[in-house]
Amino acid sequence: MKKQFTYATLCSGIECMSAAVMPLGGWKPVFFSEIEPFPCALLKHHYPTVPNLGDLTKIKAERIGAEEKWRITNGTDVVELDGRLDVLAAGWPCQSVSVAGKRAGMAEGSGTRSSLVFEVIRLLRELQPRYLLAENVPGCLTSDQGRDFAHVIMAMAQCGYSLAWRVLDASEV
Numbered sequence: 001m002k003k004q005f006t007y008a009t010l011c012s013g014i015e016c017m018s019a020a021v022m023p024l025g026g027w028k029p030v031f032f033s034e035i036e037p038f039p040c041a042l043l044k045h046h047y048p049t050v051p052n053l054g055d056l057t058k059i060k061a062e063r064i065g066a067e068e069k070w071r072i073t074n075g076t077d078v079v080e081l082d083g084r085l086d087v088l089a090a091g092w093p094c095q096s097v098s099v100a101g102k103r104a105g106m107a108e109g110s111g112t113r114s115s116l117v118f119e120v121i122r123l124l125r126e127l128q129p130r131y132l133l134a135e136n137v138p139g140c141l142t143s144d145q146g147r148d149f150a151h152v153i154m155a156m157a158q159c160g161y162s163l164a165w166r167v168l169d170a171s172e173v
Helices: 016-024 039-045 113-127 139-157
Strands: 004-011 025-034 060-064 069-073 079-084 087-090 131-134
Touching: 004 016, 004 113, 025 079, 039 139, 060 113, 087 113, 113 139
Parallel strands: 004 025, 004 087, 087 131
Antiparallel strands: 060 069, 069 079
């Protein structure tokens, strides 16, 4: 029997992760996290059985007992997992680091939309998924002369993950 991979997405948008993995078979979305009205309506239409936990700053996850059981909640909705989440995917807001934006940065505690990456890291620490798939614009590498990206990478590594990153040129795809 083929293993079913579980995943959740943060800052889900219109749910590109599901569009990418569903044709492969064996992938099951556990929850989404999106607040914008149009993407929320789209998620509800295309994935009516998958809970959208909304604002990622309100999501909390905890391991239940010594077994690999997890409880994830936004204070209202509850998702329970029998086993560890396989993949946590996140593409946090890029406006604060994009070369098309104001380049306000993503420093922890700065209050910029891009600083939501630290909420992603908090949930990474709480959920302890097998893998993290993170996506953002190239500007996150150079924000604050690269110090912001270095801080993000160190925070992810402190969660116990090995890291690799790459800039993909969409014009070559």
